[in-house]
Amino acid sequence: MNNREIKIKAISEYFARIEIQVRNLNHQNLNDLNVVSEVLFSNIFNVIFDYCLESTNKTASNHPCIDLIDKKNRVSIQVTSDKSNRKIQKTINCFSYNQMYQFYDRIIVFIIGEKQKSYRSLVLPKEFSFNPNEDIIDFKTLLRFTNNLTIDKMNKVINILQVELKGGSPKRNNIKNSRTKFKQIQTIKKRIEKHLVKNLTLAEWREYAELLEFEPCYRFMYSSLNIRSIEDRSYPELVENEKGYNNWMKLELWDFYPNGLEFVVQYSKKVVVKNGKDWRFALNNEEGALNCCLFLRLPYENIVELEMETDDYNSYPTIFVEYLNDDSPFEQEVYGLIGFYKREKMQKPRKTYYLGEVPSQK
Incomplete structure (x- = not known):
């Protein structure tokens, strides 16, 4: 990895940290970080695009529609964590209604x-030009422009980010505070229960009780979810890290476990179980061998956001996660035998049976 690639990677990681902080604080209805970021990004934009931006908070509080202004280049910018059509349309309408185009050529x-x-x-304005492909930008856009900067300018961007994220202010330290973390986890749990679990009546839950005892996946509204790194900027392209985990993956939902969500992956190997607890991987064509599964446990504390909106590439909701456990989003991976309720030629139900860690094959 050359010097330029190292610096781009560092900038990308800083951007990911900011995104995580903003997502977490917004879930707690704490938007102070957005105000701080206006100043941060004005400095970054000034380096990348040679602008002369300043925060509108210095000139007029709650300036209509925009957060940053460059009077010299007649450019205005709104900084937001809301990417919805509704938010963008509201900004365009506000910019038009307040005739801000008389002062700025671009929003x-x-x-x-x-x-x-x-x-x-989007309903585009007639009074001024607005191109959604060029005038709506994000971290990926900034990285693309940053890649063309000189090394000196890259260093300036890194220095700005280092000063902002060095963690010296109480606002940054609060993110790491255990009380704040607890609230974040509770918020994530409630969102998952609200959007992913079927909304059944008590009578319906009782009707499904026996089935759920053996196949708990039927409690969920979706059979699978997309698990995606918060640092990913390559979707839908698959990029594998040094530990063998992709930047995103589609996994089959199986159950809750005390710390989070459990997913199941069909495994190519078979196992032999003896005395109900001792087990080993089976030899080829070994009699009595059973199909093995791998259960992946994703803790709530690694989950940053649940995104229900799907896209043209994938029709399942996405969970954005941090890869905190040795470059993995999962805190535990357990081999086991998947449970089932009633199957053809095998009417006796079987509960999920966890085998534990990979055994020594001596």
Whole structure:
């Protein structure tokens, strides 16, 4: 990896940290970080695009529609973590209604995170030019422009980010506070229960009780979810890290476990179980061998966001995660035998049976 690639990687990691902080605080209805980021991004934009931006908070509080202004280049920017069509349309309408185009030739909307794949439903203005492909930008856009900077300018961007994220202020330290972390986990749990678990009556839950005892996956509204790294900027392209985990993966939902969500992956190997607890991987064509599964346990504390909106590439909701466990999003991977309720030629149900860690094959 050359010097330029190292610096781009460092900038990308800083951007990912900011995105995580903003997502977590927004879930707690704490938007102070967005205000801080306006100043941060004005400095970054000034380096990357040679602008002379300043925060509108210095000139007029709650300036209509925009957060950053460059009077010299007649450019205005809104900084937001809301990437929705509704938010963008509201900004365009506000800019037009207040006739801000008399003072600025361009309005840019910067998304703290990742913008939508398209904004086709936007009603574009007649009074000024607005191109959704060019005037709605995100971290990926900044990285693309940063890649063309000189090394000196790259260093300036890194220095700005280092000063902002060094963790000296109480606002940054609060993110690591255990009380805040607890609230974040509770918020994630509630969102998952609200959007992923079937909304059944008590009578219906009782009817499904026996089935769920053996196949708990039927409690969920979706059979699978996309698990995607918060640092990923390559979707839908698959990129494998040094530990063998992709930047995103589609996994089959199986159950809750005390710390989070459990997924199941069909495994190519078979196992032999003896005395109900001792087990080993089976030899080829060994009699009595059973199909083995791998259960992946994703803790709530590694989950940053649940995104229900799907895209043209994938029709399942996405869970954005941090790869905190040795470059893995999972805190535990357990081999086991998947449970089933009633199957053809095998009417006796079987509960999920966890085998534990990989045994020594001596």
